[in-house]
Amino acid sequence: MGRGGSRAAPAAAAPPWHALPDEVWEHAFSFLPAASDRGAAAGACRSWLRAERRSRRRLSVANCYAASPQDAVERFPAVRAAEVKGKPHFADFGLVPHAWGAAAAPWVAAAADGWPLLEELSFKRMVVTDECLEMIAASFRNFQVLRLVSCEGFSTAGLAAIAAGCRNLRELDLQENEIEDCSIHWLSLFPESFTSLVTLNFSCLEGDVNINVLERLVTRCRNLKTLKLNNSIPLDKLASLLRKAPQIVELGTGKFSADYHPDLFAKLEAAFAGCKSLRRLSGAWDSVPDYLPAFYCVCEGLTSLNLSYATIRGPELIKFISRCKNLQLLWVMDLIEDHGLAAVASSCNKLQELRVFPSDPFDPAGQVSLTERGLVDVSASCPMLESVLYFCRRMTNEALITIAKNRPNFTCFRLCIIEPHTPDYITHQPLDAGFSAIVESCKGLTRFSVSGLLTDRVFKSIGAHADRLEMLSIAFAGNSDLGLHYILSGCKSLKKLEIRDCPFGDKPLLANAAKLETMRSLWMSSCSLTLGACRQLARKMPRLSVEVMNDSERACPLDSLTDESPVDKLYVYRTIAGPRSDTPSCVQIV
Amino acid sequence: MAGVDVDVGTELRLGLPGGGAEAAKAGKRGFEETIDLKLTLPTAGMEEAAAVKTEPAAEKTKRPAEAAAADAEKPPAPKAQAVGWPPVRSYRRNVMTVQSVKNKKEEEPEKQQPTANAGSNSSAFVKVSMDGAPYLRKVDLNMYNSYKDLSIALKKMFSTFTTGNNLNEGKLVDPVSGADVVTTYEDKDGDWMLVGDVPWEMFVASCKRLRIMKSSEAIGLAPRTKDKCKNKS
Numbered sequence: 001m002g003r004g005g006s007r008a009a010p011a012a013a014a015p016p017w018h019a020l021p022d023e024v025w026e027h028a029f030s031f032l033p034a035a036s037d038r039g040a041a042a043g044a045c046r047s048w049l050r051a052e053r054r055s056r057r058r059l060s061v062a063n064c065y066a067a068s069p070q071d072a073v074e075r076f077p078a079v080r081a082a083e084v085k086g087k088p089h090f091a092d093f094g095l096v097p098h099a100w101g102a103a104a105a106p107w108v109a110a111a112a113d114g115w116p117l118l119e120e121l122s123f124k125r126m127v128v129t130d131e132c133l134e135m136i137a138a139s140f141r142n143f144q145v146l147r148l149v150s151c152e153g154f155s156t157a158g159l160a161a162i163a164a165g166c167r168n169l170r171e172l173d174l175q176e177n178e179i180e181d182c183s184i185h186w187l188s189l190f191p192e193s194f195t196s197l198v199t200l201n202f203s204c205l206e207g208d209v210n211i212n213v214l215e216r217l218v219t220r221c222r223n224l225k226t227l228k229l230n231n232s233i234p235l236d237k238l239a240s241l242l243r244k245a246p247q248i249v250e251l252g253t254g255k256f257s258a259d260y261h262p263d264l265f266a267k268l269e270a271a272f273a274g275c276k277s278l279r280r281l282s283g284a285w286d287s288v289p290d291y292l293p294a295f296y297c298v299c300e301g302l303t304s305l306n307l308s309y310a311t312i313r314g315p316e317l318i319k320f321i322s323r324c325k326n327l328q329l330l331w332v333m334d335l336i337e338d339h340g341l342a343a344v345a346s347s348c349n350k351l352q353e354l355r356v357f358p359s360d361p362f363d364p365a366g367q368v369s370l371t372e373r374g375l376v377d378v379s380a381s382c383p384m385l386e387s388v389l390y391f392c393r394r395m396t397n398e399a400l401i402t403i404a405k406n407r408p409n410f411t412c413f414r415l416c417i418i419e420p421h422t423p424d425y426i427t428h429q430p431l432d433a434g435f436s437a438i439v440e441s442c443k444g445l446t447r448f449s450v451s452g453l454l455t456d457r458v459f460k461s462i463g464a465h466a467d468r469l470e471m472l473s474i475a476f477a478g479n480s481d482l483g484l485h486y487i488l489s490g491c492k493s494l495k496k497l498e499i500r501d502c503p504f505g506d507k508p509l510l511a512n513a514a515k516l517e518t519m520r521s522l523w524m525s526s527c528s529l530t531l532g533a534c535r536q537l538a539r540k541m542p543r544l545s546v547e548v549m550n551d552s553e554r555a556c557p558l559d560s561l562t563d564e565s566p567v568d569k570l571y572v573y574r575t576i577a578g579p580r581s582d583t584p585s586c587v588q589i590v
Numbered sequence: 591m592a593g594v595d596v597d598v599g600t601e602l603r604l605g606l607p608g609g610g611a612e613a614a615k616a617g618k619r620g621f622e623e624t625i626d627l628k629l630t631l632p633t634a635g636m637e638e639a640a641a642v643k644t645e646p647a648a649e650k651t652k653r654p655a656e657a658a659a660a661d662a663e664k665p666p667a668p669k670a671q672a673v674g675w676p677p678v679r680s681y682r683r684n685v686m687t688v689q690s691v692k693n694k695k696e697e698e699p700e701k702q703q704p705t706a707n708a709g710s711n712s713s714a715f716v717k718v719s720m721d722g723a724p725y726l727r728k729v730d731l732n733m734y735n736s737y738k739d740l741s742i743a744l745k746k747m748f749s750t751f752t753t754g755n756n757l758n759e760g761k762l763v764d765p766v767s768g769a770d771v772v773t774t775y776e777d778k779d780g781d782w783m784l785v786g787d788v789p790w791e792m793f794v795a796s797c798k799r800l801r802i803m804k805s806s807e808a809i810g811l812a813p814r815t816k817d818k819c820k821n822k823s
Contacts, residue, residue: 090674092677092679092680092681093673093674093675093677093678093679093680094673094674094680095673095674098727098747150679150681152726176679176681176682178681178726180717180719180726204681284685308682309682309685309686357678357682358676358678359686361676361678361683391676391678416676416677418676420672420675473677475675475677500674501672
């Protein structure tokens with residue numbers, strides 16, 4: 001035609017974009033990896049909704065009770081990878097009644113029915129039984145990835161079913177689960193012809209494994225990149241395993257302690273020297289440091305070091321960490337102390353995530369010299385630091401203000417001062433100013449945990465400034481209903497709020513009922529709530545599930561209790577599935 | 591306050607904090623600047639409850655110097671632990687407990703005596719399984735001084751699996767059949783015994799794990815029945 005840019009075929013006009021067939025949109029949406037982007041696209045119009053949901057491959061269900069498994073399977077029929085999370089976060093600390101729920105079985109059953117091509121399944125904080133694992137092994141012919149995090153309810157018998165039945169398994173990743181040991185040699189059930197394993201993590205398993213079987217498995221799985229062992233593997237066997245798998249990228253050593261023998265040391269040193277690709281290291285290292293130098297050759301290459309189960313302390317620990325100049329992630333015990341963190345600050349400038357765990361959380365005296373100093377040093381010298389979890393026994397507003405100034409790029413800031421209500425130890429003031437400085441400075445903060453002595457003021461700052469905050473954890477803080485009101489009426493992006501032992505009552509909850517529907521969930525325990533307010537909330541907001549839990553001794557029917565009765569634990573979440581039917585007697589839905 | 595669903599009972603209104611009594615009690619530098627809105631304080635009962643909760647905090651801020659001096663003079667008294675505080679995952683706590691006990695035992699083999707464990711600072715975690723319950727629990731035997739204490743704790747722990755039948759209020763029952771259950775344990779030699787036969791201290795020293803099973807299954811329980819647990823497949 002002559003016009004620049006005109007298409008080749010002048011006769012037939014291209015169909016208008018909104019009449020393109022679904023397959024075109026499905027293909028287009030496959031380039032949107034983020035679930036939020038896909039969700040946004042699905043909201044544009046009916047045909048996009050249809051195309052998007054029919055082509056969605058990865059599904060993440062952050063609350064297993066927000067929708068029914070049947071709903072999920074029906075709406076997203078093409079899912080190949082699903083992740084489902086169950087119990088509230090505070091279940092990790094024993095605050096959720098043990099039989100609360102979160103059974104994985106209905107999800108496995110629905111998936112077996114509707115997603116025969118499922119390849120990946122991940123459960124977090126759920127009850128997974130041996131029957132679930134058997135069903136998984138039997139139902140999905142191309143099953144490749146099983147990840148269980150903080151789950152319970154299964155035994156080595158279930159693992160045996162997975163090993164025997166999943167011909168194409170690539171990843172078996174068991175993180176911090178409670179697994180019953182039935183003395184079944186589940187590892188030997190991987191057939192001799194089975195070679196596809198890329199990740200094997202059984203670090204949380206308490207029993208023994210057959211080491212010869214493990215060695216043969218490791219030898220024939222030439223693509224094995226992640227191997228995390230449990231405590232039953234002695235050091236000399238570790239050396240021979242490493243020689244069989246020098247291509248390893250991530251290693252969990254299991255137990256790492258033995259009496260010093262120069263032969264064994266030499267063997268380990270040689271084995272590690274062969275692991276040129278090793279980047280991530282973890283393990284439960286006991287206090288004997290004699291073998292640490294065997295690792296020196298891999299230090300330079302390490303990007304991730306998890307010593308949070310290692311009771312190592314002293315100069316050997318510091319020497320070791322100081323050699324790890326490329327660390328991006330470091331998890332340690334407070335045994336590292338302030339001077340150790342100072343060494344980290346000067347050596348590990350690429351650090352992005354730091355977690356410091358308490359070695360003796362119940363010791364009131366605190367033998368370990370880890371204070372605010374350590375965190376100040378690291379935040380001053382590590383420009384890429386964005387995620388912190390820090391347990392300590394004292395803090396000052398000045399330190400927090402300094403940290404906030406140094407590191408405006410925090411996305412996750414969790415500070416736990418071990419003794420509740422601890423004030424600034426120099427000025428004896430509440431720590432409001434310090435925590436406020438963090439939210440005001442760190443515009444990208446998405447996760448925040450506060451502690452120490454705090455008044456309602458800090459919540460005013462959080463409500464006003466924490467625009468991107470998605471998860472907030474509060475304990476032993478605040479002094480009136482205003483504190484909770486500030487949070488619920490602010491914090492535009494809030495998704496999860498968990499509160500314990502705060503003087504927050506019914507008023508702010510009811511005044512901000514609508515906010516709760518914009519959030520995923522709210523947990524409140526040992527606050528000042530009454531049953532009447534919970535009833536009112538449930539009546540007002542039919543799309544919320546309002547669960548009340550009291551001391552299991554008092555599991556009497558809710559109907560007989562008055563509005564004034566105190567509520568010990570409240571869990572509220574939005575759901576399209578209506579009230580669940582699997583509550584134990586100590587949990588009631590209002 | 592656009593978008594807030596205001597209920598008649600919450601009475602949001604402008605004004606200075608009228609609940610000044612509470613702020614004064616707290617003894618902190620309270621809200622010196624104007625607060626934009628105020629929620630009417632609830633009934634007297636809740637006001638007291640809220641005040642009580644701020645009191646401990648107030649005490650701490652008023653007398654930190656005294657507290658510090660007191661701490662320096664005498665060994666710190668054991669404090670009542672709030673459940674689940676500090677927020678260390680139960681999994682991590684269990685692993686660290688096992689590790690520290692192991693370390694202590696490795697460091698002091700001569701001092702280790704079975705009777706010394708009872709009531710000491712070290713812990714003796716054992717797994718407890720109940721037939722029919724979907725998962726295990728763990729108990730620290732050193733937390734208890736007698737079979738009665740242990741029995742009360744086990745009942746509390748597994749009570750959610752009972753039928754809640756009032757007739758059986760005092761006893762654990764099998765969740766499916768409602769039949770009586772007994773508690774058995776595996777000792778150091780791998781034998782399964784009925785709990786209650788030996789003196790308490792001896793039991794704590796030799797118990798490796800506990801299992802609650804139907805009474806009918808436990809009849810004739812003898813040292814030879816140790817393979818019960820390993821039959822699952």
